[in-house]
Amino acid sequence: MPELRKDPVIGRWVIIATERALRPDQFNTPVSGKSPDGACPFCEGNESKTPPEIYAIRKNNSPANGPGWELRVVPSIAPFLRVEGELDRRGKGMYDLMNGVGAHEMIVETNQHIANMADLSEDQIVKVLNCYADRINDLERDSRFKYALIFKNYGKSAGGSALNHARSQLIATPVNPKRVKEELTGSRAYYEYHERCVFCDLIKQEIEQKSRVIVDLDGFIAVAPFAARFPFETWILPKKHCCDFTCTDPESRVFLARVLKTVLSKLKKGLNDPPYNYVIHTAPFRRKKAGYWKSIDQDYHWHIEIMPRLTKVAGFEWGTGFYICPLPPEDTAKFLREVEL
Amino acid sequence: MGELRRDPIVGRWVIVDTDNPNAPADFNYDQYVPKGGLCPFCYGNEFMTPPEINCFRDPNTHANTPGWTVRVVANKFPALQIEGSLERRGIGIYDMSNGVGAHEVLIETPYHAKDLPDLLPEEVENYFKMCCARCQDLAKDERFKYLMLFRNYASAAGATLEHPHTQIVALPMVPKNALEELHGAKEYFNYRERCIFCDIIRQELQEKDRLVLENKYFLSFCPFVSRFPFEIMIIPKKHSGNFSLMSAEEIKALAEIMQGTLRKLKKVFENISYNYIIHSSPINSELEGEYYHWHIELMPKLTQVAGFEWGTGFYLDSTSPELAAQYLKAV
Numbered sequence A: 001m002p003e004l005r006k007d008p009v010i011g012r013w014v015i016i017a018t019e020r021a022l023r024p025d026q027f028n029t030p031v032s033g034k035s036p037d038g039a040c041p042f043c044e045g046n047e048s049k050t051p052p053e054i055y056a057i058r059k060n061n062s063p064a065n066g067p068g069w070e071l072r073v074v075p076s077i078a079p080f081l082r083v084e085g086e087l088d089r090r091g092k093g094m095y096d097l098m099n100g101v102g103a104h105e106m107i108v109e110t111n112q113h114i115a116n117m118a119d120l121s122e123d124q125i126v127k128v129l130n131c132y133a134d135r136i137n138d139l140e141r142d143s144r145f146k147y148a149l150i151f152k153n154y155g156k157s158a159g160g161s162a163l164n165h166a167r168s169q170l171i172a173t174p175v176n177p178k179r180v181k182e183e184l185t186g187s188r189a190y191y192e193y194h195e196r197c198v199f200c201d202l203i204k205q206e207i208e209q210k211s212r213v214i215v216d217l218d219g220f221i222a223v224a225p226f227a228a229r230f231p232f233e234t235w236i237l238p239k240k241h242c243c244d245f246t247c248t249d250p251e252s253r254v255f256l257a258r259v260l261k262t263v264l265s266k267l268k269k270g271l272n273d274p275p276y277n278y279v280i281h282t283a284p285f286r287r288k289k290a291g292y293w294k295s296i297d298q299d300y301h302w303h304i305e306i307m308p309r310l311t312k313v314a315g316f317e318w319g320t321g322f323y324i325c326p327l328p329p330e331d332t333a334k335f336l337r338e339v340e341l
Numbered sequence B: 001m002g003e004l005r006r007d008p009i010v011g012r013w014v015i016v017d018t019d020n021p022n023a024p025a026d027f028n029y030d031q032y033v034p035k036g037g038l039c040p041f042c043y044g045n046e047f048m049t050p051p052e053i054n055c056f057r058d059p060n061t062h063a064n065t066p067g068w069t070v071r072v073v074a075n076k077f078p079a080l081q082i083e084g085s086l087e088r089r090g091i092g093i094y095d096m097s098n099g100v101g102a103h104e105v106l107i108e109t110p111y112h113a114k115d116l117p118d119l120l121p122e123e124v125e126n127y128f129k130m131c132c133a134r135c136q137d138l139a140k141d142e143r144f145k146y147l148m149l150f151r152n153y154a155s156a157a158g159a160t161l162e163h164p165h166t167q168i169v170a171l172p173m174v175p176k177n178a179l180e181e182l183h184g185a186k187e188y189f190n191y192r193e194r195c196i197f198c199d200i201i202r203q204e205l206q207e208k209d210r211l212v213l214e215n216k217y218f219l220s221f222c223p224f225v226s227r228f229p230f231e232i233m234i235i236p237k238k239h240s241g242n243f244s245l246m247s248a249e250e251i252k253a254l255a256e257i258m259q260g261t262l263r264k265l266k267k268v269f270e271n272i273s274y275n276y277i278i279h280s281s282p283i284n285s286e287l288e289g290e291y292y293h294w295h296i297e298l299m300p301k302l303t304q305v306a307g308f309e310w311g312t313g314f315y316l317d318s319t320s321p322e323l324a325a326q327y328l329k330a331v
Helices: A122-140 A178-194 A198-209 A250-270 A315-320 A329-338 B121-138 B176-192 B196-207 B248-268 B307-312 B321-330
Strands: A003-006 A013-016 A055-058 A069-075 A090-092 A095-099 A103-108 A147-154 A167-173 A213-217 A220-223 A234-238 A276-281 A303-308 A323-325 B003-006 B013-016 B052-057 B068-074 B089-091 B094-098 B102-107 B146-153 B165-171 B211-214 B218-221 B232-236 B274-279 B295-300 B315-317
Touching: A055 A122, A069 A122, A103 A122, A122 A147, A122 A167, A122 A250, A147 B307, A167 B307, A178 A198, A178 B307, A198 A213, A198 A220, A198 A234, A213 A250, A213 A329, A220 A250, A234 A250, A250 A303, A250 A329, B052 B121, B068 B121, B102 B121, B121 B146, B121 B165, B121 B248, B176 B196, B196 B211, B196 B218, B196 B232, B211 B248, B211 B321, B218 B248, B232 B248, B248 B295, B248 B321, B307 B315
Parallel strands: A013 A323, B013 B315
Antiparallel strands: A003 A013, A003 B094, A055 A069, A069 A103, A090 A095, A095 B003, A103 A167, A147 A167, A147 A276, A213 A220, A220 A234, A234 A303, A276 A303, B003 B013, B052 B068, B068 B102, B089 B094, B102 B165, B146 B165, B146 B274, B211 B218, B218 B232, B232 B295, B274 B295
């Protein structure tokens, strides 16, 4: 009998197919590691092919926009949103609109032509995580922005480009995105009723039940969520309660890097280098002013969601917001636990 | 400067790229290449599917043999099962229930290689008649709260079989997206005492720049807040919440506008894959209300949904709906 499971935070139902379950080896579309013609604009020495850098970690005071860097942030060449201008909120008949103001940055994670973050060193991943926090903090100072989203598209079916140079993206938006609001509202409702954080409760239950845990070490836990939307969906959560990714102390980022690298390497090895997306879910900018959400520090809990793109999202999923997951999360967790690195 | 547009019903913001909009030739989409092979939905292979639930066929032929024009069977690999009760329960902080529901496949035509626009108008009418008949029948089962009709055409849109077919899923709860739409429509109705969809129709017919086709009973247009390039909405002009209660004349008009719209889309994008979904009022539920207005959402599969969309529920539309409508009107 298939099961219907409900996401405890936002209330989304998911169908877990237990009987026509697909085996992991039935999904297989490896991402190739080569760029089309070798001239990758994100490799060291090709700095002139990108817009000028916003941020960089450089060795020996090397000059900006030349070689000698370890990590580099540049504005997107094809930005979704533009940083200049005012919002100018307005109506058009019954419709509402405003100007597309925001920031869209590319975080080039390494000067080497490496495609998958799984293949970076732990040290390098720590630098990437520190850069995320620095960039978010910097953008928070711009009062036009309400939220900063960090995400990664790896491989073509995850929306990634053919350049195959490890990158993350950052988008700062002038409104709080809908999905973020849903998560915040869901966790606040849980907190109001239980006076506990829903994610803390979830972590406690996962550690007790063990069946969906993939990695549990050094203050972080990686689990296949109970109501997974996609096969091999994985969440990484800090065990210590904290609503904001940028508030994690720098020492703990070393451990986060270790867990992230372990999970990404297990996915790469176990599923033959699949395309994936990951998204950091963190609290919106919390400026002290009218309407400030006072309980957010208690009720929300930042985390990372990793979604391997192994199945196609079809009409049913788009139409209903109801997902059919062809493999129970207990099975995917077991599979990933058993992948030896 | 791009624009941020807010969906008036569910409040979703979408970024519309008005600076460097994509023209049809800019999309690098997966083209549909039929592979052929043994097909369980073709004449003579009726034994390969579960027995038929309903069928339009020549009265001189037997069930589960050739001679049919539209045929409905249970899905061989159902996402939900028809037997049993829900048994809602909790495991610690988690909630769950048994996967009870119905999952049917409606085979639109005996012709393996004919998409809806390639059929005769009467054949498409019969197809929609059957859709309505199945919805009315499934609504009698009080365990079901929502009927979801959708069509995945070609592999990039998630179709696993080539032979054109539509799926019907009867769900024991109202899905999240439908709840959001119902909630938005209800708030608008409470405030203005008018249907939000009727207001949208009025504005679209007045402004015309997003309109694709129009007949006596329906219009098709690119929504002001499209999530995907060349997204299209087909909606009845007459206010009605339930798709399955269409009159014969309305069914005829729907067949006509569906064929016309798809024909245009397929002319702009050769061998395109697409999905459409029928949004209709919930059933057997207090959520059936006068504030809802049924409609069809048609989404060509031109782009990949990536991390940004998953993380935020925010979408980027690289061709403004005004421009998309212009391309569709021109063919």
